[in-house]
Amino acid sequence: xxxxxxxxxxxxxxxxxxxxxxxxxxxxxxxxxxxxxxxxxxxxxxxxxxxxxxxxxxxxxxxxxxxxxxxxxxxxxxxxxxxxxxxxxxxxxxxxxxxxxxxxxxxxxxxxxxxxxxxxxxxxxxxxxxxxxxxxxxxxxxxxxxxxxxxxxxxxxxxxxxxxxxxxxxxxxxxxxxxxxxxxxxxxxxxxxxxxxxxxxxxxxxxxxxxxxxxxxxxxxxxxxxxxxxxxxxxxxxxxxxxxxxxxxxxxxxxxxxxxxxxxxxxxxxxxxxxxxxxxxxxxxxxxxxxxxxxxxxxxxxxxxxxxxxxxxxxxxxxxxxxxxxxxxxxxxxxxxxxxxxxxxxxxxxxxxxxx
Numbered sequence: 439x440x441x442x443x444x445x446x447x448x449x450x451x452x453x454x455x456x457x458x459x460x461x462x463x464x465x466x467x468x469x470x471x472x473x474x475x476x477x478x479x480x481x482x483x484x485x486x487x488x489x490x491x492x493x494x495x496x497x498x499x500x501x502x503x504x505x506x507x508x509x510x511x512x513x514x515x516x517x518x519x520x521x522x523x524x525x526x527x528x529x530x531x532x533x534x535x536x537x538x539x540x541x542x543x544x545x546x547x548x549x550x551x552x553x554x555x556x557x558x559x560x561x562x563x564x565x566x567x568x569x570x571x572x573x574x575x576x577x578x579x580x581x582x583x584x585x586x587x588x589x590x591x592x593x594x595x596x597x598x599x600x601x602x603x604x605x606x607x608x609x610x611x612x613x614x615x616x617x618x619x620x621x622x623x624x625x626x627x628x629x630x631x632x633x634x635x636x637x638x639x640x641x642x643x644x645x646x647x648x649x650x651x652x653x654x655x656x657x658x659x660x661x662x663x664x665x666x667x668x669x670x671x672x673x674x675x676x677x678x679x680x681x682x683x684x685x686x687x688x689x690x691x692x693x694x695x696x697x698x699x700x701x702x703x704x705x706x707x708x709x710x711x712x713x714x715x716x717x718x719x720x721x722x723x724x725x726x727x728x729x730x731x732x733x734x735x736x737x738x739x740x741x742x743x744x745x746x747x748x749x750x751x752x753x754x755x756x757x758x759x760x761x762x763x764x765x766x767x768x769x770x771x772x773x774x775x776x777x778x779x780x781x782x783x784x785x786x787x788x789x790x791x792x793x794x
Contacts, residue, residue, distance in 0.1 A: 549612050656701045
């Protein structure tokens with residue numbers, strides 16, 4: 439069982455490539471190390487007029503460059519968008535949804551949680567105190583200088599709302615187990631959790647195509663993080679619990695992910711993702727035989743140097759793994775004199791390791 443990438447050149451921004459009958463693959467740029475997001479257009483009919491058009495999966499970052507690319511691309515296609523479907527609320531997925539929904543008076547389709555969290559996230563703190571954001575960073579073992587800098591940056595930074603166009607006030611709810619009609623086909627709604635609260639994936643059993651969003655990615659692993667908004671979340675358990683369902687789909691499904699190249703080899707990739715996280719968990723248990731802070735655990739999970747952008751996601755990912763071990767009863771979680779979480783392998787596990 440292998441993972442095979444489709445023999446189609448990745449499209450340039452503002453262009454497209456056909457990846458399956460009736461499905462076009464687009465790419466929009468991102469200003470990060472991961473420098474792109476994949477979007478997909480699926481042939482559809484307008485539910486009111488019957489006019490031919492395309493249903494869109496995800497939208498790109500909500501900035502002027504993306505808007506220019508969308509305007510250029512849409513003028514070449516010369517057909518309307520009939521549906522705007524957003525897999526989850528992260529800015530590279532929902533960023534341009536409002537612009538495109540307004541442009542075509544098209545309905546927005548999202549899961550309930552993702553829609554309202556997206557609304558809240560784009561609205562910002564609205565003046566709420568941010569002491570809990572500071573406390574989160576302290577608990578993660580970050581230095582006083584790092585916490586002070588982050589706090590100052592929050593005062594001058596407008597947050598993710600600056601890269602998300604105003605989110606429409608109406609949405610059509612997508613729920614697990616439902617079917618969504620796009621063109622001549624019925625797409626099954628599957629829900630993944632952990633990378634985001636209620637991530638939508640779509641599977642077409644007729645054409646054997648899976649829109650996997652960020653839940654199943656090739657080459658790279660989705661970020662599974664625990665953030666200041668819910669520091670006691672068990673995101674990794676949610677991810678690992680909602681990953682195996684994809685092995686119920688045919689192993690030769692064409693997977694259309696949000697990043698990197700479309701591929702065939704779904705079952706193998708699901709196994710690899712699960713193994714990746716269990717390997718990290720095992721390494722953390724070995725490392726935490728004596729108490730360790732979250733920051734001290736970062737080199738166990740990340741072998742590369744972390745820049746400021748990556749550090750934000752790295753500490754969230756480390757906490758997700760350590761929370762998983764804590765809620766499984768495999769490590770203790772205490773707070774030291776500096777206010778940092780300290781995770782320590784439980785004594786019974788230490789004894790087992792000594793015997794083995």
